Amino acid sequence: MTVVGGGISGLATAARLLADGAAVTVVAADEPAHTTSWLAAAVWFPTHAGPPELVARWGGETFAAFEWQAGERVPGVTMRESLALYREPPGAADWHGLVASLRSARSDELPPGYAHGLRFRVPAIEMPLYLPWLFQHVTDAGGRFVARRLDTLAEAWDVAPADVVVHCAGLAAGRLTGDDSVYPVRGQIVRVPNPGVTMSVRDEAHPAGRAYVHPRSHDCILGGTLDEGRWDTEPDAATTASILRRCADLVPALAGARPIEAVAGLRPGRPTVRLAVEQTDRGPVVHNYGHGGSGVTLAWGCAAAAAALVTATTVPSTTVPSTTVPSSRRDSGADDHGRGPELS
Numbered sequence: 001m002t003v004v005g006g007g008i009s010g011l012a013t014a015a016r017l018l019a020d021g022a023a024v025t026v027v028a029a030d031e032p033a034h035t036t037s038w039l040a041a042a043v044w045f046p047t048h049a050g051p052p053e054l055v056a057r058w059g060g061e062t063f064a065a066f067e068w069q070a071g072e073r074v075p076g077v078t079m080r081e082s083l084a085l086y087r088e089p090p091g092a093a094d095w096h097g098l099v100a101s102l103r104s105a106r107s108d109e110l111p112p113g114y115a116h117g118l119r120f121r122v123p124a125i126e127m128p129l130y131l132p133w134l135f136q137h138v139t140d141a142g143g144r145f146v147a148r149r150l151d152t153l154a155e156a157w158d159v160a161p162a163d164v165v166v167h168c169a170g171l172a173a174g175r176l177t178g179d180d181s182v183y184p185v186r187g188q189i190v191r192v193p194n195p196g197v198t199m200s201v202r203d204e205a206h207p208a209g210r211a212y213v214h215p216r217s218h219d220c221i222l223g224g225t226l227d228e229g230r231w232d233t234e235p236d237a238a239t240t241a242s243i244l245r246r247c248a249d250l251v252p253a254l255a256g257a258r259p260i261e262a263v264a265g266l267r268p269g270r271p272t273v274r275l276a277v278e279q280t281d282r283g284p285v286v287h288n289y290g291h292g293g294s295g296v297t298l299a300w301g302c303a304a305a306a307a308a309l310v311t312a313t314t315v316p317s318t319t320v321p322s323t324t325v326p327s328s329r330r331d332s333g334a335d336d337h338g339r340g341p342e343l344s
């Protein structure tokens, strides 16, 4: 099996395939530290990803996986007390049903200016600790890494023989597959020293723009933007100043915080996650990309679904068509159709 991509999607999928007993080669163009996954705030919270019913399913499975990993003290994985702030009473959201700890915040738990809040406990992942651990976990399980930037997915078969190629190239998937529904969702964040904040706080509807404060062991990530269609990754000074101001509304202890750095990354936007089999001239490809702002939130659920598709393509008498259509773009799976047969 060859997995293209070494961000959270590729590494989680590789780990899952290895656990199923497959021999796995991971081909990745970039070091983990140079992926979008590395700079993610990486709090479990479904954002900018679809379709809703599968996001709920994959998100629920990923929540459980991270909760278990937190209990096992996997580096970088914690269950984080969280507060979502609202000016109006919040309506129901799909993710509410997945979080058993959800309750209304008491008025003494709200910062000035806020009338409503929700309290809950969700996984928060410190990616500069977690990705190296996951990389090592894959290596220890027998995974082989090849550093290479592919021009086409077909080149994956030249790197290593493979029954199936699993495609987890994030935003680059658009170019690699000619999928023009993939688009960047730029996110700018600011890293500041942690003045002792322990709770994750967010206001998705702050009048000055989306705002969140996610504490980590040595810093806080303050965010953030969701700039659809923007490809530039140069942080913008005015945006940095605005993020600092609005995050101080959420957590007054951050007033006057001095940035360590501001960075911008590109989320792999797509109307829906593409988790599907495509038959190509070189062999079957299982796609696992297009996770938008939820690549961490969905990682382990999508990895399990991708592994199920791999099994379905390699084990006879499955729902996957057995004939290969030359040069076809025929998909079978969950992509754009809600729940695929292999996931039911």
Ligand SMILES: Cc1cc2nc3c(=O)[nH]c(=O)nc-3n(C[C@H](O)[C@H](O)[C@H](O)COP(=O)(O)OP(=O)(O)OC[C@H]3O[C@@H](n4cnc5c(N)ncnc54)[C@H](O)[C@@H]3O)c2cc1C
Residues within 6 Å of the ligand: 004, 005, 006, 007, 008, 009, 010, 027, 028, 029, 030, 031, 035, 036, 037, 038, 039, 040, 041, 042, 043, 044, 045, 148, 149, 150, 151, 168, 169, 170, 171, 172, 173, 176, 186, 187, 188, 189, 223, 224, 264, 265, 266, 267, 268, 289, 290, 291, 292, 293, 294, 295, 296, 297, 298
């Ligand atoms: C500011 C910000 C905050 C975020 N916060 C959260 C959050 O709180 N929660 C959450 O769930 N998500 C969050 N996200 C989204 C999350 O980061 C992404 O959904 C996730 O990282 C996507 O992971 P991926 O593995 O699919 O892609 P990537 O991390 O981009 O990895 C892609 C991999 O493919 C490889 N690759 C690319 N092209 C090629 C090629 N041609 N040949 C070979 N290899 C190739 C790359 O080298 C890399 O290894 C955030 C994103 C940003 C930018």
